[in-house]
Amino acid sequence: METNTDQHIAVPVGVTLDRYIMHNQNAFSFATGELSQLLRDIALAGKIINREINRAGLIDITGGFGTNNVQGEAQQKLDVVANIRFIRALINGGEVCGIISEEEDDIIHTGNNQSKYVVAIDPLDGSSNIDVNVSIGTIFSIYRRVSPLGEKPTIEDFLQGGDKQVAAGYILYGSSTILVYTTGNGVAGFTYDFSLGEFILSHANIRSPQDGKIFSYNEGNYNSYESFVREYLIECRKRSYSARYIGSLVGDFHRNLLKGGIYLYPPTTKDPKGKLRLLYECFPLAMIAEQAGAKATNGFQRILEVEPVSLHQRAPLYIGSETMVNELMNLI
Numbered sequence: 001m002e003t004n005t006d007q008h009i010a011v012p013v014g015v016t017l018d019r020y021i022m023h024n025q026n027a028f029s030f031a032t033g034e035l036s037q038l039l040r041d042i043a044l045a046g047k048i049i050n051r052e053i054n055r056a057g058l059i060d061i062t063g064g065f066g067t068n069n070v071q072g073e074a075q076q077k078l079d080v081v082a083n084i085r086f087i088r089a090l091i092n093g094g095e096v097c098g099i100i101s102e103e104e105d106d107i108i109h110t111g112n113n114q115s116k117y118v119v120a121i122d123p124l125d126g127s128s129n130i131d132v133n134v135s136i137g138t139i140f141s142i143y144r145r146v147s148p149l150g151e152k153p154t155i156e157d158f159l160q161g162g163d164k165q166v167a168a169g170y171i172l173y174g175s176s177t178i179l180v181y182t183t184g185n186g187v188a189g190f191t192y193d194f195s196l197g198e199f200i201l202s203h204a205n206i207r208s209p210q211d212g213k214i215f216s217y218n219e220g221n222y223n224s225y226e227s228f229v230r231e232y233l234i235e236c237r238k239r240s241y242s243a244r245y246i247g248s249l250v251g252d253f254h255r256n257l258l259k260g261g262i263y264l265y266p267p268t269t270k271d272p273k274g275k276l277r278l279l280y281e282c283f284p285l286a287m288i289a290e291q292a293g294a295k296a297t298n299g300f301q302r303i304l305e306v307e308p309v310s311l312h313q314r315a316p317l318y319i320g321s322e323t324m325v326n327e328l329m330n331l332i
């Protein structure tokens with residue numbers, strides 16, 4: 001029977017997410033169960049969104065919603081559905097006092113002001129792939145609030161910095177549905193078993209290969225990249241590395257995390273500060289990456305050290321196997 005021995009509590013592959021959360025909670029004498037319940041609420045929202053995605057074409061939730069989000073991006077119907085489902089699950093769960101979302105301009109006050117946690121989410125990642133049956137995802141990041149209990153959360157609760165995340169993760173809706181998360185003690189993955197309606201531990205203690213042969217970026221932006229990025233991509237081609245780009249950050253990140261590879265979204269003419277959002281795309285994936293032995297940088301510093309100054313701030317992202325990220329950084 002395979003067990004994980006590293007930093008985690010030894011948990012056999014095949015146990016449910018619930019049981020795994022309990023095992024990990026018991027490891028911390030100060031744990032009160034609120035974070036555990038919050039992780040369960042996120043998993044529940046993931047199951048609901050998974051169901052909506054699977055039957056999207058049957059219940060007319062494909063295509064545009066006719067509105068733009070705060071980033072000026074056209075919202076897809078599933079962006080809006082996923083956003084509503086997540087917010088509802090977190091409010092009903094009662095463990096969260098505030099939420100920020102890619103699809104909402106400002107902080108969502110849940111009314112649960114006695115709760116300790118705030119959550120930042122990208123309800124549906126890979127929006128351009130929604131209607132064409134290509135893997136998409138959800139990304140989440142959790143902080144313990146710094147504002148006083150009993151009061152409404154404030155922007156400071158969300159701008160604490162990447163190293164202050166108490167948990168982070170994503171759900172990948174692909175050929176199978178998998179939830180991957182960390183609470184700062186390694187990374188584990190849970191595959192959704194439809195027949196049981198349960199997330200089951202399938203990837204205990206994920207470690208990313210030190211090096212890789214896969215590189216992921218949008219070739220269409222190549223001409224607007226800085227010279228060090230183009231130099232690195234030329235080197236990858238010279239070495240006949242595999243170019244793989246789904247166009248869903250979660251999907252590209254997950255593949256490279258398991259197989260070894262690097263994902264690059266540098267500044268472009270269209271997005272001179274980078275395209276991806278620091279609080280609910282870069283920070284959570286950077287925490288996962290580092291916990292799995294990989295690296296994440298904005299080109300100049302660890303992503304987790306980038307100072308957050310606004311809710312929907314963007315950042316360049318270079319994330320993946322340690323050797324590959326180091327090689328890229330050595331070209332600056």
Ligand SMILES: O=P(O)(O)OC[C@H]1O[C@](O)(COP(=O)(O)O)[C@@H](O)[C@@H]1O
Pocket residue numbers: 102122124125126127128218247248249250275
């Ligand atoms: O189409 P582009 O410019 O390559 O951008 C693709 C990237 O943008 C994203 O779709 C942005 O995320 P959202 O879909 O959540 O807005 C990433 O998932 C993806 O990696």
Ligand SMILES: [Mg+2]
Pocket residue numbers: 122124125126249281
């Ligand atoms: Mg996204």
Ligand SMILES: [Mg+2]
Pocket residue numbers: 102122123124125126127
């Ligand atoms: Mg999104």
